[in-house]
Amino acid sequence: MQDQAPRQRGRFSESKKDHPMAGFILKRLLQAVFVVLAVTLIVSFAIRLSGDPAIMLMGGGNVTEQDLQNIRQALGLERPFFVQYLDFLEGMITGDFGKSFMGGTPVSMLIANALPATLLLAFTSLIVSIVLSVPLGVYAAVNRGRWPDQMIRILSLVGLSFPNFWLAIMMVLLFSIVLGLLPPSGMEGPESFVMPALTMAIILTATNVRLVRTSMLETLSQQYIMVARSKGLRDRVVLYKHALRNSAIPLVTYIGLQFGGLIGGIVIIERVFNWPGMGTLAFDAISNRDYPVLQGTITVLALFIVLINLLVDIAYGLIDPRIRTE
Template structure:
């Protein structure tokens, strides 16, 4: 959760909630401005000339100068930055240098596939992680716990750029069950989802296990056991319900990162999402498209993170921003 939280003993609930919301929105806007500035400076300072990419290295200097002037790339960097901020204030992301189309249109075409991949991957991660984490906590130190944590370690250690090609080799080339790459129906979603979802499930399962173990030592859990509730009821109705806060935070962070674009996975599977679009824009030195894609990724991540903070505070009203 972004920022620092503490427990307040006084103050009106309404003003406290408004202050919490204002603090989160202010922090998000400040971070967004910082991201925009950093990306603008980096994309203009890295080696490479978009004019050479568009015309080729053999183009005449006069043609290069004319195109650079037409695109406004011959202006000082500070002037381009001020113009960029002015366009952002009008919600204008500019024109793609390579595709000669509005950046907003290109981003709109790629948001849907990324959202589908993010939701499916997160759903798979939750379906795997919660039972594994709860069972590992319930049978701490036993075979189930060791097996779940072994899966967690493997899932966190295996990189996507290795797991993705391995899945393609086995399930697409050897068995022929799924398409090799691209977005060709529901079957083409399986391998990217497994590649992303298993890694997330590994991290999430460890968090669930840790949170449940911490809650199992609380007084109210011992009271529930003393009243005669069975192990399953204590675990699912009391322990897991109260262990949700840190788990919810991690889910929000992971979902924000996924919506921002899983660059490696989308590139491996040629999935037409934001991640692959960002890679294409960087390769062609398409400044407006890179800036627009990173801005959307950052905005999505901040929006999900801020929403997670608000949900966190709603679940535990004692939490308020400093």
């Protein structure tokens, strides 16, 4: 019996060593669950500080306290906060976020209609930003100190200086009002994607170019790059197969973090371009004090942000095995 215990512990430790990625993913999943619970609790509490939805539903006028009390009771707002929150969590597990206070439409239906537009806009902006920033950052690093590097750095600094709402308004003025090339608002077709996606991509690209340039400069100074060049490898192979792969670690991490900021910034962009997405849905819910809609919207957005960050952590562990073993 005494000999079996060490063997079992040995097998357990060996299995952990053989599957470091499984433990790495499990740890991140547990952290993700905690984050989602914390976000839903904070949002559920904070929205109740914004005011009484019963007053919004009555629309002013001669309203008695008994009328307001009846509406609160019909909406289930008379129950203690934690009872309402536990009911929300129970419904969240099954995908039922309740019904909107304004019209009684199921929140899941509203989210299903708005979510594709937001995700399509967000991922389009990210893809455009990556396509632009990676070659520009690499080109600037290769030409360090020369005029292409100076020009790219100046343009990236200018892009960082633009507030997203101001840039969105300037896009509408230039391409819709002055030139008449693109629709000013709405989601009418492929051309409707150009201005909102480009507005967000410009700001993202300005940051990513500087990050790629800095990371590439650090990587190009490493000894193994010099060894690869001394072996006679072509510059393109050295840059994109060796240098860029090692420089991608901070970029992958930052892009994942950008997605959270992208979702937050999308609210303003969607309002300017009247984009029928989650940002518009959340903004209207705040204005109407529509608790179920706002709770459902923020919860779904939080789930996507946590999922993206989880995928970034996994990708980070795959690119650099030292991360998951540590």
